[in-house]
Amino acid sequence: MSVEHGDPGFDAxxxxxxxxxxRQAKGMSLRELGAKAGxxxxxxxxxxRGLSSLAHTYVLEGEPVATVNGVDHLLGPGESVHLRSSIPHSIRNDRxxxxxxxxxxxxRLS
Known part of the structure; x- marks a missing residue:
């Protein structure tokens, strides 16, 4: 299901x-998360604040597999994936x- 900005199902x-x-549950400041996530x-x-959007996944622990456009990428702590949400992708734990x-x-917000 696709939800676009302006649709009733989208709440930025x-x-x-x-x-x-x-972020707060992990005890991180905005600056700390920003530095770790790039x-x-x-x-x-x-x-x-609901004013911007992004597609970003940052690994805190473990080794998930990110599949982007059918290609698997093994990630580790401190690594991240940043992509357009329209690109086919998934994250899974094989371990x-x-x-x-x-x-x-x-x-994307308009």
């Missing part, structure tokens, strides 16, 4: 609140160890 503010919730403090602040990622995937 709710997405931003969830990003803030996860994003600016300002960009993340805008996402948390028995726990994987923890911060993943933000939102439609």
């Amino acid at each position: 503010a709710a997405i931003g609140r969830r990003v803030r919730q996860v 994003l600016s403090y300002g960009s993340l602040a805008q996402v948390e 028995t160890a726990t994987v923890t990622v911060v993943s933000v995937l939102t439609p």
